[in-house]
Amino acid sequence: xxxxxxxxxxxxxxxxxxxxxxxxxxxxxxxxxxxxxxxxxxxxxxxxxxxxxxxxxxxxxxxxxxxxxxxxxxxxxxxxxxxxxxxxxxxxxxxxxxxxxxxxxxxxxxxxxxxxxxxxxxxxxxxxxxxxxxxxxxxxxxxxxxxxxxxxxxxxxxxxxxxxxxxxxxxxxxxxxxxxxxxxxxxxxxxxxxxxxxxxxxxxxxxxxxxxxxxxxxxxxxxxxxxxxxxxxxxxxxxxxxxxxxxxxxxxxxxxxxxxxxxxxxxxxxxxxxxxxxxxxxxxxxxxxxxxxxxxxxxxxxxxxxxxxxxxxxxxxxxxxxxxxxxxxxxxxxxxxxxxxxxxxxxxxxxxxxxxxxxxxxxxxxxxxxxxxxxxxxxxxxxxxxxxxxxxxxxxxxxxxxxxxxxxxxxxxxx
Amino acid sequence: xxxxxxxxxxxxxxxxxxxxxxxxxxxxxxxxxxxxxxxxxxxxxxxxxxxxxxxxxxxxxxxxxxxxxxxxxxxxxxxxxxxxxxxxxxxxxxxxxxxxxxxxxxxxxxxxxxxxxxxxxxxxxxxxxxxxxxxxxxxxxxxxxxxxxxxxxxxxxxxxxxxxxxxxxxxxxxxxxxxxxxxxxxxxxxxxxxxxxxxxxxxxxxxxxxxxxxxxxxxxxxxxxxxxxxxxxxxxxxxxxxxxx
Numbered sequence: 001x002x003x004x005x006x007x008x009x010x011x012x013x014x015x016x017x018x019x020x021x022x023x024x025x026x027x028x029x030x031x032x033x034x035x036x037x038x039x040x041x042x043x044x045x046x047x048x049x050x051x052x053x054x055x056x057x058x059x060x061x062x063x064x065x066x067x068x069x070x071x072x073x074x075x076x077x078x079x080x081x082x083x084x085x086x087x088x089x090x091x092x093x094x095x096x097x098x099x100x101x102x103x104x105x106x107x108x109x110x111x112x113x114x115x116x117x118x119x120x121x122x123x124x125x126x127x128x129x130x131x132x133x134x135x136x137x138x139x140x141x142x143x144x145x146x147x148x149x150x151x152x153x154x155x156x157x158x159x160x161x162x163x164x165x166x167x168x169x170x171x172x173x174x175x176x177x178x179x180x181x182x183x184x185x186x187x188x189x190x191x192x193x194x195x196x197x198x199x200x201x202x203x204x205x206x207x208x209x210x211x212x213x214x215x216x217x218x219x220x221x222x223x224x225x226x227x228x229x230x231x232x233x234x235x236x237x238x239x240x241x242x243x244x245x246x247x248x249x250x251x252x253x254x255x256x257x258x259x260x261x262x263x264x265x266x267x268x269x270x271x272x273x274x275x276x277x278x279x280x281x282x283x284x285x286x287x288x289x290x291x292x293x294x295x296x297x298x299x300x301x302x303x304x305x306x307x308x309x310x311x312x313x314x315x316x317x318x319x320x321x322x323x324x325x326x327x328x329x330x331x332x333x334x335x336x337x338x339x340x341x342x343x344x345x346x347x348x349x350x351x352x353x354x355x356x357x358x359x360x361x362x363x364x365x366x367x368x369x370x371x372x373x374x375x376x377x378x379x380x381x382x383x384x385x386x387x388x389x390x391x392x393x394x395x396x397x398x399x400x401x402x403x404x405x406x407x408x409x410x411x412x413x414x415x
Numbered sequence: 416x417x418x419x420x421x422x423x424x425x426x427x428x429x430x431x432x433x434x435x436x437x438x439x440x441x442x443x444x445x446x447x448x449x450x451x452x453x454x455x456x457x458x459x460x461x462x463x464x465x466x467x468x469x470x471x472x473x474x475x476x477x478x479x480x481x482x483x484x485x486x487x488x489x490x491x492x493x494x495x496x497x498x499x500x501x502x503x504x505x506x507x508x509x510x511x512x513x514x515x516x517x518x519x520x521x522x523x524x525x526x527x528x529x530x531x532x533x534x535x536x537x538x539x540x541x542x543x544x545x546x547x548x549x550x551x552x553x554x555x556x557x558x559x560x561x562x563x564x565x566x567x568x569x570x571x572x573x574x575x576x577x578x579x580x581x582x583x584x585x586x587x588x589x590x591x592x593x594x595x596x597x598x599x600x601x602x603x604x605x606x607x608x609x610x611x612x613x614x615x616x617x618x619x620x621x622x623x624x625x626x627x628x629x630x631x632x633x634x635x636x637x638x639x640x641x642x643x644x645x646x647x648x649x650x651x652x653x654x655x656x657x658x659x660x
Binding site for chain 2: 099102103106107108109142144145146148181182183184186187214216217219220223224228274277278281
């Protein structure tokens with residue numbers, strides 16, 4: 001008789017092995033960082049700057065439980081106002097359906113080793129649905145092979161409905177250039193790679209130019225945020241922490257940091273397209289990620305895209321990811337903490353169900369508040385809404401706050 | 416578990432100590448065709464000698480190579496495995512059409528759509544100056560899936576003849592005539608024989624670019640000695656350019 005124990009261990013979306021490293025006597029810096037992140041999450045408005053810094057700095061967001069809370073904030077997603085699960089019709093008559101099906105069905109490697117095949121199959125079907133749902137919602141977006149690698153990372157960490165909301169935002173911002181009808185914009189983004197390398201190591205740059213290696217070796221890195229090439233899921237998650245908190249061009253700066261890190265290896269290689277392409281496209285699995293993340297951040301600060309664009313005549317091409325980035329970042333500044341969002345959702349739900357006429361302005365205010373969350377309102381309205389929320393739900397707030405302190409995971413499962 | 420990314424198929428010639436001997440000729444072959452027809456599996460089968468357990472979508476271009484020996488000459492066969500999705504071929508893969516010595520068009524015998532795409536792929540090659548003067552072959556893959564065949568041999572052969580290409584039908588998964596004694600269908604070609612036929616063809620042509628500098632000792636294992644044309648498919652593989660079945 002076989003014990004059903006293993007199966008039980010694999011249940012749920014426990015995808016990452018980084019839990020124990022934290023529970024096992026966390027270093028004091030980790031403790032402090034965890035506290036800082038929690039504090040930033042509970043600030044009102046959410047302290048998005050601190051969250052961004054935490055996501056980029058050493059260790060990133062540290063544990064999956066925190067990632068599940070912080071990732072939506074980094075993308076201005078309200079987890080209490082999520083899109084519904086896709087219906088059956090999502091698969092009907094979509095031009096990319098066959099390609100998505102093909103790519104997802106063979107993307108077995110993205111799922112945790114040891115996950116039962118039946119469980120994986122369920123997730124694969126969800127993956128197909130969430131991709132098609134996002135594409136259907138935004139007809140200007142075109143599927144590319146590799147998009148599924150981004151989607152699966154989100155799905156495995158945050159689950160179906162949050163993944164849809166996050167993927168929607170990502171696709172319209174960070175990934176937007178890759179989703180044009182053609183890959184010309186993607187090519188344009190890749191064109192930033194060599195100028196960065198040139199700034200740091202002219203010799204390496206010239207070697208690569210002589211080899212005519214091109215930049216396609218970094219294509220899958222860029223458009224999948226390295227999800228396609230890393231075999232350890234925890235590394236992918238760490239990089240996603242970083243990229244979700246950074247400029248859309250950051251994956252290119254990381255690519256430059258990786259190539260520069262391998263400078264000696266590259267120069268030792270025969271100066272030939274095939275050889276250099278082969279060497280670079282095989283990403284070593286034991287890269288010092290923390291170091292390289294720090295370096296790409298430093299490269300970005302020292303050689304920002306605007307500077308490179310001037311030097312390398314890259315400006316001619318209009319990038320939607322870059323041009324919308326500032327307004328995207330602004331839109332993330334006015335988010336309410338989850339405890340408040342949850343309360344607002346509850347209040348909205350109860351006022352609707354009880355036909356409560358005591359606060360006729362509530363629904364309007366709340367819908368305005370939702371508008372604010374999308375970065376469309378003004379400061380005065382926001383203040384008014386906060387005042388209203390505070391008087392309405394002080395008691396609920398206290399209870400929710402306590403509950404959040406006790407067991408935020410438990411609360412999550414309730415909703 | 417065999418993973419395509421782990422470069423087992425690559426005969427570790429990245430360090431100077433294992434560079435092939437002086438004047439190793441390199442045959443650069445590009446493999447193209449629709450998404451999911453099995454380009455990665457075919458190239459992996461040839462370079463690593465086995466069917467990969469898990470393959471994923473190829474993003475951009477993958478590179479595999481293998482050192483073979485033909486009539487006493489060591490030759491490096493470089494296979495450029497390309498992404499099948501249309502958006503990649505338009506602006507990404509062009510770079511890799513340069514200096515290509517031969518083209519392998521792949522379709523899936525169980526997918527009529529992949530067969531119907533072939534004219535577009537042929538046109539794509541022409542735009543990159545890879546016309547009839549460059550050896551080209553047509554490979555119908557997955558012929559082990561006999562119950563689902565949508566593209567008959569006769570139709571494929573007519574198409575191949577019209578475009579002056581030899582046709583091969585094979586399965587990267589279950590190539591027949593394996594040395595392991597497994598039984599296979601008589602009409603199926605061996606993956607190895609297919610690529611070796613291309614290599615033979617290239618070798619018999621005018622001298623190609625020599626791009627390997629003089630260097631260390633011969634390559635490691637993985638060298639294949641192919642003294643004479645093989646019996647299975649090596650016999651010109653139903654003609655090169657003219658029809659004879």
